[in-house]
Amino acid sequence: MAKTTFWDVIEKTIVRVGTPLSAKEIWDKANELKLLGDFSTSGKTPWATIAAYCYTDINNKGEKSLVIQTSSRPAQFFLRKLADQVDLEKIKRQKDSELAKKEKTEKKKFNERDLHPLLVAYCYGESHFKANLKTVFHEKTAKATKGKNEWLHPDIVGVYFPFRDYTSETLEIQNHLSITSIKLFSFELKISLDFANLRQSYFQAVSNSSWANEGYLATLNIDDDPTFKDELRRLNNAFGIGIIKLNAENIFESEILFPSKINQEIDWDTVNRLANENSDFSSFLKLITEDCKLGKVKSEYDTVLTPEELTQYISAKGISESQ
Secondary structure, X not given: OOXXXXXXXXXXXXXXXXXXXXXXXXXXXXXXXXXXXXXXXXXXXXXXHHHHHHHHHHHHHHHHOOEEEEEEOOXXXXXXXXXXXXXXXXXXXXXXXXXXXXXXXXXXXXOHHHHHHHHHHHHHHOOOOOEEEEEOOHHHEOOOOOOOOOOOOOOEEEEEOHHHOOOHHHHHHHHHOOOOOOEEEXXXXXXXXXXXXXXXXXXXXXXXXXXXXXXXXXXXXXXXXXXXHHHHHHHHHHHOOEEEXXXXXXXXXXXXXXXXXXXXXXXXXXXXXXXXXXXXXXXXXXXXXXXXXXXXXXXXXXXXXXXXXXXXHHHHHOOHHHO
């Protein structure tokens, strides 16, 4: 008996559901409806492979392809042999309406600031950062002419101290040579990232995070469309803001999808403006100064929740349900 393939999963799932589905929906529905059979894969993102199968089929076979693409944002697929049996336009309108209702419901459950403890825990434990983070409350920004401070402040800022990684002798010689291993990070957070909000979100991060050694745009949900990932890659190559995909199921399995460009020099003019405009950012600089004088982290940054506390927090906020 032939082993179940990706094509078997794609075809069985679409036939069973009877509507166009995104690659992620095909995989999720196949699991939900127990259609996988003896299928197995070692890949961590099988839906990305499903998308690749569909795109390759369409590009190589044209009018004879097994599947057709019914929408682009998000990319959804349907079986060509079933296309004449359903009203695809009507289905699309229904799905768009359902998606809008779902997004509205999700927004009521939690907001972007509720994601801060997830990013704080991830960046504290992730070897690339090992950073202490502090939330910058926009409400504390000095009032100014409308538009003057728009996109000025990041959601969270962070600092890496070398105290845990370098010996006292290494730190001392760095000090004598006027060299510092301290790094400053800046983060913009979004619940979801797709074509609808990509440009505004990305250039918001460019505007408020490019002053740091590394700037990032972090999100809980991200469009799986390969063309969307290509656009992210293009923006990252052009402007240098990195992309972080948070994983609410296991925050420590979050990923840096695209690394930030590393700026060797801090934009001190912007730092000075941020400190003048926002008391939280000014406080952040004072905390760094105090810890540098002590040679260890003693100041109070955002609380790093334990794994157990984080699990309870994510459940209470309903964050994992949105992924």
